Amino acid sequence: MIKSGCSIRDLASYVQVAPSTVSRVLNSRRNNVRITEETRKRILDAAQELNYTPNIHAKRLFGKKTNIIGLLVPSYEKMRRHIFEDNHLVRIISGMEQYFQECKYNLLLLFNDDDFIKEKRYLKLFMEKQIDGLLIWGTRHDEAWARELHETGFPYIFLTNTPDDCESLNYIKIDYRQAANDITRLLLNKGHRHIALIRGKPYLSITRDQEQGIREALAAESLTLDENMIFDSKYQFDDGYAATRQLLAGKHPVSAIITASDTMAAGVIAALDKHNLRVPDDVAVASLDSVEGLNEFNHLSPVTAKVPDLEIGGAASRQIIRLIDGKIERVQDVFPMKMVSGETA
Amino acid sequence: MIKSGCSIRDLASYVQVAPSTVSRVLNSRRNNVRITEETRKRILDAAQELNYTPNIHAKRLFGKKTNIIGLLVPSYEKMRRHIFEDNHLVRIISGMEQYFQECKYNLLLLFNDDDFIKEKRYLKLFMEKQIDGLLIWGTRHDEAWARELHETGFPYIFLTNTPDDCESLNYIKIDYRQAANDITRLLLNKGHRHIALIRGKPYLSITRDQEQGIREALAAESLTLDENMIFDSKYQFDDGYAATRQLLAGKHPVSAIITASDTMAAGVIAALDKHNLRVPDDVAVASLDSVEGLNEFNHLSPVTAKVPDLEIGGAASRQIIRLIDGKIERVQDVFPMKMVSGETA
């Protein structure tokens, strides 16, 4: 059993100085405060020797920062319905890791079940000064809550998806409209004219953005999206599978299928396979929302737009700390997606 | 800007009692301490009214628990090489979520870069009383470190993979040997006699356990594993792809391929596809380490052993808290994997 360090007073009496002197040696930057080089050295040496570790709670009690950032993610119940997002989450966290390590910040995972918002637990975390800032990812948030959070003055950033009206809020998001547009143009350039869409949940702004991007690209070629070839989904394999079988059973010709997730793209491919159709020769498959670094589907689908998760995580870590330090007061970043034309296999 | 609560003194003077009385009302269990029902009510009401939130750091300064559990995971550099594990991580965390929520515990993510162990930062966390316990997942740990951690007396549990010699350590692990054995027996029952193995990193105990399970199953039928049909890998798509092409180019007949990860199974399937071989009719494909809940591969591969991530997460959350509370002093759980015979499509 390792003994649990000593207090600043123990250290001080060991070196025969006042506790405050120790505190100043250990905390003030070099030239801010005047201390003889000799005293400084004696204290630092003794700190080493006695294995002194300042009690972090005492520090925080004095109103210091906690150096902890909260990351609010959907609770399992919601997560389960968005399994395709899991890899995004780990990637985003990976993107944050480096900078947080450098700045000695830690990440506290918070699960956004309904109670979190109802009971205003985020406010509690804030008031208890448990975290210095809040990053919000993948949760569905009503505007009222966003507004309330905003008005607390507490540093926060919405990541990837935002409440609908987010003009004055802090966010880092992705240009889904542009990505969908790019993907569609790419398919059009390859000669595809019969394009089906298996979209995500229609109430999400992401879904609307994507659809808009597709329609704009089609409109540029004087084409429109055939309403019979639009399917709703819950991002799951089976949704892609079922929609594709329905498509193939119908009378409309299909040359390309755009899906809202990789998981669905796999379902589409499985269904095409059942019909002995080859990808991408017979039917092209595209995913609007791929996880970077996962390359299974590169070998199968021609076009994917990858979410720049690492960059988003990196930006999030840097920006939240700048918010906390008061160096900026608004974060509104938009990242482009990464296009991959997938013909690597 | 919401005002940041009031102190116990503010509340006390508002109700005209001593701060200690407030503390007693708010903390002591009912019959432990004697306070008139009337005073109690006045204090509780005022606490509501003034929105009193006790300063958590002051509490902790007094030696209370932090109600924070550290979860040590590989840092990105290592993670990138084990991308297939990402979904495991999220699932494990999901499994922890519910119980931690119930017990009001939070999860602090810690990244195990080399410095973490070298600088003994875990010890610092412990001594600074920042976390009450430590869960360790997916990191490569030498025995010396494990032993040192163990001797601090600090509550910890190794999850899924453990140091080689872990007799006296705390762990929750998976019976990979049995799972590999089951999978092999299943393939044998289906008549497969020419089984190839694309295994993981040979220095991991997991890999050895899996191989042992396979060999035992084969031995029961008086068969052996053909050394020419064993391949090493880094769990990636390309490893599965390359190994399969090599297999098919060789002279040995192959009727089933066992891989160490789903990602590789996908690579195997892609390679088989190139050779116009169908799964599972022409060649069966099995994965020794699947992510539960991801069902893309169910439609493609006949047999998978799924890691019971949710259960492991759940057990981890329950056991670490029991360790912390001193209700138990050793955790050595072994979970069976879940066999899925995959013929669902």
Add this chain to the structure above:
DNA sequence: TGTTTAGATTTTACCTATTGACTATTTCCG
């Protein structure tokens, strides 16, 4: 030599909640 003054450190107050020891009041019982 007496007075400033800069430099180095200490003193003291404070941050907020907890808890063991203590006081004051009331009740009970012989």
Add this chain to the structure above:
DNA sequence: CGGAAATAGTCAATAGGTAAAATCTAAACA
């Protein structure tokens, strides 16, 4: 009616740090 016991609550010490103000020392100056 006096003393013991129960009741209701307060006081003061404590936890481990920080920082403003105070003090002490020695060099610098007139």
